[in-house]
Amino acid sequence: MEKNQEILDELQAISPFLATISRENVFTVPENYFENLHESVFEKLLTVEFDEVKLINKKPDMPDGYFDGLSNQIMQKVKELPSEQSTFDLRKIVGNENVFSVPPDYFNELPVAIMARISASKKQPAKVVSMRTSWMRVAAAAVVAAVIFMGAFFMINSGNNGGFSAINSKTVQDPAALKYNSEKKFDEGIASLSDEEIVNYLQQHGNILDNELLLKNTDVSEMPDQMEYLLDEEALSNYLNKINNKSLEKQ
Amino acid sequence: MFIFVLYPFFMAITFSDEELLEKFRDPNTKESAFENIIKKYQEKLYWHIRRMVIGHEDANDVLQNMFIKVWKSLDNFREESQLYTWLYRIATNESLTYLSKQKKNASLSIDNEESSLSNKLKSDTHFDANKLEWKLQMAIQSLPDKQKIVFNLRYYDEMPYEEMSKVLETSTGALKASYHHAAKKIEEYILNN
Secondary structure (H helix, E strand, C coil), rough: CCCHHHHHHHHHHHCCCHHCCCCCCCCCCCCCHHHHHHHHHHHHHHHHHHHHHHCCCCCCCCCCCCCCCCCHHHHHHHHHHHHHHCCHHHHHHHCCCCCCCCCCCHHHHHHHHHHHCCCCCHHHHCCCCCCCCHHHHHHHHHHHHHHHHHHHHHHHCCCCCCHHCCCCCCCCCCCCHHHCCCHHHHHHHHHHHCHHHHHHHHHHHHHHHHHCCCCCCCEEECCCCCHHHHHHHHHHCCCCCCCHHHHHHCC | CCHHHHHHHHHHHHHHHHHHHHHHHCCHHCCCCCCHHHHHHHHHHHHHHHHHCCCHHHHHHHHHHHHHHHHHHHCCCCCCCCCCHHHHHHHHHHHHHHHHHHHEEEEEEEHCHHHHHHHHCCCCCCCCCCCHHHHHHHHHHHHHHHHHHHHHHHHHHCCCCHHHHHHHHHHHHHHHHHHHHHHHHHHHHHHHC
């Protein structure tokens, strides 16, 4: 009561009006609320704890400290296994069947075949490569080079105004090629070459001609730039399809 | 026989906080000790919370959640503070957290917290706008949270400033000033409405 009076006196000093108001509790609670509150709290507590137990996925019958010694127990069990079982053996899982095959008796015949080749190589005299070069072979090569060069020159410059009339000592560096300065002479030169000579020459020098022809017939402005290659995997494929369609249209 | 049945109930009321805490630490009496703590403080804490959040269902939620937290953290309770002030602190913080959540929800709608709590008061089946006690409640809802808590603890719970200082972790001088301002504002509100 003394404390109560002290508080009332304090309020009286601050607000005499407020001190006159009764402290009646205007709020109500449901019947028996406080009698049953502790039961409600325990029910909620069980629910909360059950949820937390579920969260950590702890089994009710799992002994305390189960995981603390689990790794040691497993390692001990591994050590107790027979040595051939304690190592990881992939063959037991995958099997060791060989999926490849060899001809029948291949391995029986292989040593015989190898020895036969060795003895045969001993009987043959060593191949001697002559360092001398025939002037005839050099001359033939020069003719082939000149004719093929003129063919390439003609193809590369086919779109220009020149043609055979453009062949002169300024445009053609090889003097031997100058004599093929007309279509007739060029055709005769081509006719004098064998297929083997043409094929051999193109095998050695074809890349240069291919590159020149490619550059000649390519519109660089239409080519994809570096960024397009990075952004689009299909950039090159699309470009090749585009120029392929153009060439088909021309045909 | 009658006395025997009522004996545990009366014993619970008469247990000191120290005795209850000692029993709580004993696994064999932990639950019964906690039940006694609930019974000992439930009404005081309920009304403290109810005056803050107004609605019974809101107060019930806050009170039960508060006791759940007490159960979880009572093992770590440091006895240099009283159980009584510690429980009030938790109840106050839980109420403020609850109101803060309500405020966030209210900010999404047209209502603010004050009008929301005032509307809750008005929606009470016993609300009487002409009755001074209801006007007092309306005036309290117009106060800032801190002043509201200080006024309620002093006016209704008759809590000494020293204990209130432990609950709210505020100096007694600041609490006295806060109570003074709150009482003046309430007077002004009631006289003008």
